[in-house]
Amino acid sequence: DVKVTQSSRYLVKRTGEKVFLECVQDMDHENMFWYRQDPGLGLRLIYFSYDVKMKEKGDIPEGYSVSREKKERFSLILESASTNQTSMYLCASSRTSGRAGELFFGEGSRLTVL
Amino acid sequence: QQPVQSPQAVILREGEDAVINCSSSKALYSVHWYRQKHGEAPVFLMILLKGGEQKGHEKISASFNEKKQQSSLYLTASQLSYSGTYFCGTPGGSNYKLTFGKGTLLTVNP
Numbered sequence: 001d002v003k004v005t006q007s008s009r010y011l012v013k014r015t016g017e018k019v020f021l022e023c024v025q026d027m028d029h030e031n032m033f034w035y036r037q038d039p040g041l042g043l044r045l046i047y048f049s050y051d052v053k054m055k056e057k058g059d060i061p062e063g064y065s066v067s068r069e070k071k072e073r074f075s076l077i078l079e080s081a082s083t084n085q086t087s088m089y090l091c092a093s094s095r096t097s098g099r100a101g102e103l104f105f106g107e108g109s110r111l112t113v114l
Numbered sequence: 115q116q117p118v119q120s121p122q123a124v125i126l127r128e129g130e131d132a133v134i135n136c137s138s139s140k141a142l143y144s145v146h147w148y149r150q151k152h153g154e155a156p157v158f159l160m161i162l163l164k165g166g167e168q169k170g171h172e173k174i175s176a177s178f179n180e181k182k183q184q185s186s187l188y189l190t191a192s193q194l195s196y197s198g199t200y201f202c203g204t205p206g207g208s209n210y211k212l213t214f215g216k217g218t219l220l221t222v223n224p
Binding site: 042048090094104 | 116146148154155156157158161201203206210211212213214215216217
């Protein structure tokens with residue numbers, strides 16, 4: 001069974017803290033993504049990576065960075081968390097096929113910044 | 115650019131039909147549909163690649179009109195299990211990324 005695993009389902013952090021959200025996939029997928037989900041706004045792409053050490057900004061990259069040192073792992077970093085980053089964060093992966101393919105999502109990490 | 119979904123929400127009784135629309139101001143080459151049940155991860159339903167192509171998943175089908183830059187998702191004889199938020203996604207500037215609409219919340223009542 002294919003799997004995308006996010007390390008933490010729920011996190012509570014304080015303003016200014018550095019936050020790491022980890023995502024691991026076991027499908028040998030080339031592409032990995034971080035989306036943010038907020039009520040009424042849908043799924044918005046923060047960053048994605050199409051290869052190890054490669055990354056591209058999505059639609060809302062401000063305040064975030066990412067790291068992909070290994071093919072199976074994609075980390076989202078909030079250098080200095082702020083209250084407006086309170087949200088549900090979804091990681092996804094897909095196979096490269098010359099076009100946007102089926103995304104496999106993790107269960108999500110709900111982050112609350114106080 | 116984010117595709118526009120309509121309606122934002124729909125409430126059905128079991129057995130009724132529904133249509134969810136997804137439109138874009140930019141040329142579309144493909145449309146993806148996902149469903150997210152409450153508290154769960156979004157799950158892939160189907161990809162539509164060609165103009166007018168239709169696909170089916172259970173009793174859910176979809177059409178894609180590239181000239182009109184829109185896709186419609188048809189839910190026939192809805193079941194309780196169809197409840198959830200439906201998202202359409204369209205490829206963005208990169209070949210790999212998807213830009214999703216804001217979603218349509220579908221509630222099916224007994």
